[in-house]
Amino acid sequence: MGLSVFATGNAGAVAETVAGHLDCDCGRVQEHLFPDGETLVRVNPDTVTDTVAIVAGLDRPNPRMIPLLFLAELLRQCGAAHLLLIAPYLPYMRQDRQFNPGEGISAFYFARLLSHYFDALVTVDPHLHRVHSLDELYSIPARAVAAAPSVADWIRNNVEQPLLIGPDSESAQWVEDLARRTDCPFTVLEKIRRGDRRVEVSIPDVERWSRHTPVLYDDMISTGRTMAETVGHLRQAGLRAPVCIAVHGVFADAADRILLEAGADRVVTTNTIPHATNAVDLAGPLAHATRELIARL
Secondary structure, eight states, X not given: OOEEEEEETTOHHHHHHHHHHHTSEEEOOEEEEOTTSOEEEEOOXXXXXXXXXXXXXXXXXXXXXXXXXXXXHHHHHTTOSEEEEEESSOOOOSOOSOSSTTOOOHHHHHHHHHHHHOSEEEEESOOOSSOOOGGGTOSSOEEEEOOHHHHHHHHHHHOSSEEEEESSGGGHHHHHHHHHHHTOOEEEOXXXXXXXXXXXXXXOOOGGGTTSEEEEEEEEESSOHHHHHXXXXXXXXTOOOOEEEEEEEOOGGGHHXXXXXXXXXXXXXXXXXXXXXXXXXXXXXXXXXXHHHHTTO
């Protein structure tokens, strides 16, 4: 059973590395945008194998979904019997229930759409809330790769005397796991959200950690307001300039610049979303999970 990898969106670099780990070719995809906004996708049919993994950059999902679905249809047309989607960042996870009458439950709609086009899914640390597992959303085999082992390696090699800090209660699961892996002390702060872009953060007594380097860790940096507020409070408390780490660097509203201006020493992300802050490579774990799912097809 032949295997090949294709990329869409901004995932070309990750796809090349994943293909190297899988010891297979990375096929080229051409996307042509017509003046009226319609999209045409092209591949070389001779490069399409029986099993194909598409690595998709979906951090800005709406304009990237049509090319992705067209590519999936095209690869089937060219002879692919098995299609796997590698989406390092999986969007549409927040709206997992109806909060107000008349609202769509987009997490379920999105999962239904991808489950129709693909035979399996690999992602990294999906932003789960009330849904506890991808199996509750997706009808296809889905594997969530954990970024923590790779992030822990980076912290051990790059941060002196780290103190791990979660900016809010939602981040507790990530920080506690990372603390176990690094054998570092940790604390989780409390957040009060006043609106989409206004938050307040309470800081416990952390003066005793003055010789440590604060490491703020979360699964995602979107607007960065929560983390920036925390950075400011930590600096006011006399602690060292913190290192801000996230699995997914969405960086809405130039959030990376906001964090540095707030006093962060460095902003670090994994390469689930291509960005200048990428310092943790997850192509290997993604390839490993892909290989395991292929064995089940």
